[in-house]
Amino acid sequence: xxxxxxxxxxxxxxxxxxxxxxxxxxxxxxxxxxxxxxxxxxxxxxxxxxxxxxxxxxxxxxxxxxxxxxxxxxxxxxxxxxxxxxxxxxxxxxxxxxxxxxxxxxxxxxxxxxxxxxxxxxxxxxxxxxxxxxxxxxxxxxxxxxxxxxxxxxxxxxxxxxxxxxxxxxxxxxxxxxxxxxxxxxxxxxxxxxxxxxx
Numbered sequence: 001x002x003x004x005x006x007x008x009x010x011x012x013x014x015x016x017x018x019x020x021x022x023x024x025x026x027x028x029x030x031x032x033x034x035x036x037x038x039x040x041x042x043x044x045x046x047x048x049x050x051x052x053x054x055x056x057x058x059x060x061x062x063x064x065x066x067x068x069x070x071x072x073x074x075x076x077x078x079x080x081x082x083x084x085x086x087x088x089x090x091x092x093x094x095x096x097x098x099x100x101x102x103x104x105x106x107x108x109x110x111x112x113x114x115x116x117x118x119x120x121x122x123x124x125x126x127x128x129x130x131x132x133x134x135x136x137x138x139x140x141x142x143x144x145x146x147x148x149x150x151x152x153x154x155x156x157x158x159x160x161x162x163x164x165x166x167x168x169x170x171x172x173x174x175x176x177x178x179x180x181x182x183x184x185x186x187x188x189x190x191x192x193x194x195x196x197x198x199x
Contacts, residue, residue, distance in 0.1 A: 010063040010108055025070045028058045032074025032096070037082060047165070052099055052134075052173035053180075056125060059100030060107050060184065067100030091141035095133040102128050122181060126174040134170055 013021055032054055039050040059067030075093035103125045110121060135157065143156045151159075161167040 010061060010066075010104065013062050013066055021066065024062050025066055025073070028062055028067070028070040029074040029077060032058065032071055033078040033081065036075065036078040048169050048172060050173060050176070051096060052129065052170060053176045055096045055099035056103040056129065056173075056177055057181075057184065059102070059104030060181065062104070063108055064101045064104035067104045068097035071096040071100045089141070091137050095137040098133050098137065099129045102132060118182070118185070119178070122178055126177070130170055130174075134166060139166075 013024060016024065032051075035050055035054045039054075041048050055067075055071045058070050061067075062070060072093040075096050076088075079088050106121050106124050106128070110124075112120060139157055139160050140153070142160065143151075143153055147156055
C-alpha cells in the first residue's frame with residue numbers, strides 16, 4: 001500500500017489535503033506554462049529550453065502521477081494560451097509528463113541506502129528520461145510526422161541529436177538537475193517537519 005501511495009505522490013503531497021494537492025498541481029502546471037513561454041533561447045541552430053529540468057523537478061517535488069498530470073496540463077494550457085500558429089503536438093506533453101513520472105518514480109519508489117545513492121538515482125533519471133522521452137517519444141513522433149519514414153530512424157535520430165543540437169539541450173538540463181536537486185532535498189526536509197507538526 002505504501003509503494004502504491006509513493007507511485008502517486010511525494011512525501012510533500014502525501015501529507016497534504018486533497019485541496020492542497022490540487023493547488024500544488026495547479027501551481028506546478030502554471031510554472032511549466034511560464035517555463036514553456038519564457039525559458040527558451042537559441043544558440044546557433046540549437047534551441048535551448050529548461051522543459052526537461054522543470055518537468056523532472058515537478059515529478060521529484062510532487063510525485064510520479066501528480067507530476068505527470070501537472071506537466072501534461074502545463075503543456076496543454078501553454079499551447080492554448082499561445083500556440084504561436086503551430087498545431088498542437090500531444091506527444092510533447094506526453095514526453096514532459098513521462099519525464100516527471102520517471103523522475104518521481106525513481107526518487108520515491110527506490111530506497112537505496114548506500115553513499116551517493118542520490119546521484120545514482122539522478123543518473124538513472126537522466127538515462128531513462130533521455131531514452132524514453134527524448135528518443136522514444138519525441139524523436140519517434142517527429143520522425144513519423146515529418147519524414148514519412150523516407151529517412152531511416154537512426155539517421156533522423158543522429159540529425160536531431162547532433163545537428164539540431166537536442167543532445168546539448170538534454171545535457172544542459174541534466175547538469176542543472178544534478179546541481180540543483182540537492183538544494184531541493186534540503187527545502188523538502190525543511191517543509192516536511194512542519195507538516196508533521198501540524199498533524
